[in-house]
Amino acid sequence: MALYEFIAQHETGIRLGFFLGMLAIMALWETIAPRRALTVSRTLRWANNLGLVFFNSFLLRLIFPAAAVGVAAFASEQGWGLLNYYSLPLGLSIILSIIAMDFIIYLQHVLVHAVPALWRLHRVHHADLDYDVTTGARFHPIEIILSMLIKFATIVVLGAPVVAVILFEVILNAMAMFNHGNVGLPKPLDTLLRWLLVTPDMHRVHHSIEDDETNSNFGFNLSWWDRLFGTYRDQPRAGHLGMTIGIRKFRDPRQASWITGMLAMPFIGKISGYAINRREWNGPNEK
Numbered sequence: 001m002a003l004y005e006f007i008a009q010h011e012t013g014i015r016l017g018f019f020l021g022m023l024a025i026m027a028l029w030e031t032i033a034p035r036r037a038l039t040v041s042r043t044l045r046w047a048n049n050l051g052l053v054f055f056n057s058f059l060l061r062l063i064f065p066a067a068a069v070g071v072a073a074f075a076s077e078q079g080w081g082l083l084n085y086y087s088l089p090l091g092l093s094i095i096l097s098i099i100a101m102d103f104i105i106y107l108q109h110v111l112v113h114a115v116p117a118l119w120r121l122h123r124v125h126h127a128d129l130d131y132d133v134t135t136g137a138r139f140h141p142i143e144i145i146l147s148m149l150i151k152f153a154t155i156v157v158l159g160a161p162v163v164a165v166i167l168f169e170v171i172l173n174a175m176a177m178f179n180h181g182n183v184g185l186p187k188p189l190d191t192l193l194r195w196l197l198v199t200p201d202m203h204r205v206h207h208s209i210e211d212d213e214t215n216s217n218f219g220f221n222l223s224w225w226d227r228l229f230g231t232y233r234d235q236p237r238a239g240h241l242g243m244t245i246g247i248r249k250f251r252d253p254r255q256a257s258w259i260t261g262m263l264a265m266p267f268i269g270k271i272s273g274y275a276i277n278r279r280e281w282n283g284p285n286e287k
Contacts, residue, residue: 049134081159097164136180
C-alpha cells in the first residue's frame with residue numbers, strides 16, 4: 001500500500017522521469033543499432049516532432065489542469081464507475097483497469113482509421129517520413145484533446161484507481177516510444193514477445209505506405225487485440241528494409257516534417273479511398 005501511495009503522491013515526477021529515461025534509452029539504441037537508414041535529417045524531424053509534443057503538453061495542461069489522474073480521484077470520491085461499485089482487491093482493480101484502458105486505446109485507434117474526419121487528424125502521426133522514437137509522440141493537438149476526452153470517459157465509467165491511471169500513462173508513453181523505435185529485436189525474441197506485447201517490427205507494419213498494411217496492427221501495448229479481432233499482420237510485404245514509411249499524399253518534408261505542415265495537415269486536400277475496409281491489394285504477391 002505504501003508503494004501505491006508513493007506513486008500517487010509523485011505522479012508528475014514519475015511520468016516525466018520515465019518519459020525522459022525511455023527517450024534517452026531508445027535514442028541511444030537507435031544510434032548504435034538503427035533498423036533502417038533515415039531519409040530525412042534527424043535534427044529536423046526531432047526538433048519539429050518534439051516541438052509538437054511540448055506544444056501538446058502545454059495545451060493539455062491549459063485545457064485540462066486536473067488531467068486523467070484528477071478525473072480518477074474525483075470519480076473515486078464520488079463512487080462512480082464499475083470498480084468503485086464492486087469491492088475488489090486494489091491489485092486486481094489495477095490489473096483490470098490497465099487491460100480495459102489498453103483495449104479502449106485499441107478501439108480508438110481503429111476508429112481514427114475508420115472515420116474520414118478522424119483520419120484527417122490521425123494522418124499527422126502517419127505522415128512522418130521516417131520511423132523512430134519521436135514518431136510515437138507525434139499527434140495533432142485536436143486528436144490529443146479528443147483522446148483525452150475518451151480517456152476521461154473511460155476512467156469515469158470504469159472507476160479506475162488513481163494508481164492504475166498513473167501506471168497506464170507511464171506504460172502508454174514508454175511502449176509508444178519502444179514500439180516506434182528504429183530498432184529491431186532478434187527474430188526468436190521478437191516472435192516470443194509478440195504473443196504478449198507489440199514490438200517495433202510488429203508496429204512498423206502499421207506505418208507502411210500501403211493501405212492494407214496501414215490498416216493492421218493497431219495495438220500499442222498488448223498484442224492480443226490485433227490477434228483476437230483479425231487485424232494482425234506478421235510482416236510488411238516489402239520487408240522492413242524495403243518498405244516505405246508514411247502516406248502517399250505527403251512526401252514533401254516541408255509538409256510532413258515541419259510543425260507548421262503538421263498543424264495544417266488535417267485541413268489539406270480531400271480524403272478518398274482510405275476507409276478502413278479498404279484492405280485489398282491487387283499486386284502479384286498477394287495471396
